[in-house]
Amino acid sequence: MAAAAAEVPNRRVILKRYVTGFPSEDDMEAVAGATHLVVAPGSTAVVLKNLYLSCDPYMRGRMSKHERPSYVPDIVPGEVIVGFGVSKVVASGHPDLKVGDLVWGLTGWEEYTLVPDARSLFKISHSEMPLSYYTGVLGMPGLTAYVGLCEVAKAKKGDSVFVSAASGAVGQIAGQLAKLTGCYVVGSAGSDEKVNLLKTKFGFDDGFNYKKEQDLNAALRRYFPEGIDIYFENVGGAMLDAALLNMRVHGRIAMCGMISEYNLEQPQGARNLSSLIVKRVRMEGFVVSDYFGEYRxxxxxxxxxxxxxxxxxxxxxxxxxxxxxVALIGLFTGRNVGKQLVAVARE
Structure with a gap:
């Protein structure tokens, strides 16, 4: 027990202050710390050694102070930043998790995390796959794409599907799942390199660089002359307004994220909502945690x-x-190509 209870270094990243506007590297700080790799007797807590950390756009919202609670609590300045990650169990009082098990779920941006409630963790069933995949395609972003397309939008063969932020962690999977379903799929991205990936790597039917389009409405009319059946929404703002004008009758919009608005002090709002009435479009927001029962x-x-x-x-x-x-901030300028994650300790 003495060896197990030895204090070990535990470097961590904390939020220094609540963020307004665009986040900066200085809003966060890596600090030294220490912890013990034990859980209290009778506790069902676990201690995790963090291997990979996921950078996800929704984390930006948790870094601001909200008068009205959101679906996830704000991160308090001075406390460690919390997000999804892949970890190894190094101490456990939980009957279903033993030392050496690999898990993914909510953890801290630190080397070791004490998780009091292990219900937020999923044991990794396929350790033959790259463990980093459980921050993305086999983790929360992949599940988000899966339920957003299949459960919320109810994609079917022959649908015309538009995916914004299509080269990101969720978009690249949503578009490919739509192709597997038998849909026509077009994605938007923020560089020619990313658009090329959509068409050559991910198998999209087409794609466009939204930064080169003077008129997004005209761009969508060009790629969807008969209209959009499903819009997988990751962006909001001007892109949502343009998509609303191009929806087909009885189209579906799965509201996954609105990254264009996360750093605005005042939301932009949508101007073309009357299209929902005229075209009888269903627009539904969803939170992936509501579908964790679908994970296996x-x-x-x-x-x-x-x-x-x-x-x-x-x-x-x-x-x-x-x-x-730096990795997290890069999400909001499109610096990343594909799923952004951080390797803390490789196994």
Missing amino acids: RFEEDMVGYLKGGKIAYIEDVAEGLEKAP
Whole structure:
């Protein structure tokens, strides 16, 4: 027990202050710390050694102070930043998790994390897959794409599907799942390099660089002359306004994220909502945690797709915990290509 209870270094990344507007590296800080790799007797807590950390756009919202609670609590200045990650259990009082188990779920941006409630963790069933995949295609972003397309938008063969932020962690999977369903799929991205990936790596039918389009409405009319059946929404703002004008009658919009608005002090709002009435469009927001009960089915399906070469996947890996703030900020300028994650300790 004495060896197990020995104090070990635990470097961590904290939020220094609540963020307004665009986040900066200085809003976060890597600090030294220490912890003990034990859990209290009788506790069901676990201690995790963090291997990979996920950088996700929704984390920006948690860095601001909200008068009205959101679906996830704000991160308090001075406390460690929390997000999804892949970890190894190094101490456990939980009956279903033993030392050495690999898990993914909510953890801290630090080397070791004490998780009091292990219900937020999923044991990794396919350790033969790259563990980093459980921050993305086999983790929260992959599940988000899966339920957003299949459960919320109810994609079917022959649908015309538009995916914004299509080269990102969620978009690249949503578009490929739509292709597997038998849909016509077009994606938008922020560089020619990313658009090329959509068409050559991910198998989209077409794609466009939204930064080169003077008129997004005209661009969507060009790619969808008969209209859009499903819009997988990751961006908001001007892109949503343009998509609303181009929806087909009884179209569906799955509201996954609105990254264009996360750093605005005042939301932009949507001007073309009357299209929902005129075209009888259903627009539904969703939060992936509501669908965690679907995870095991999703995991088996997605592992099969990956092993069968039916889904391609790209990661953008930052090496070292100290790189986490820069990696997260890069999401909002489109610096990353593919799923952004941070390697803390490789197994």
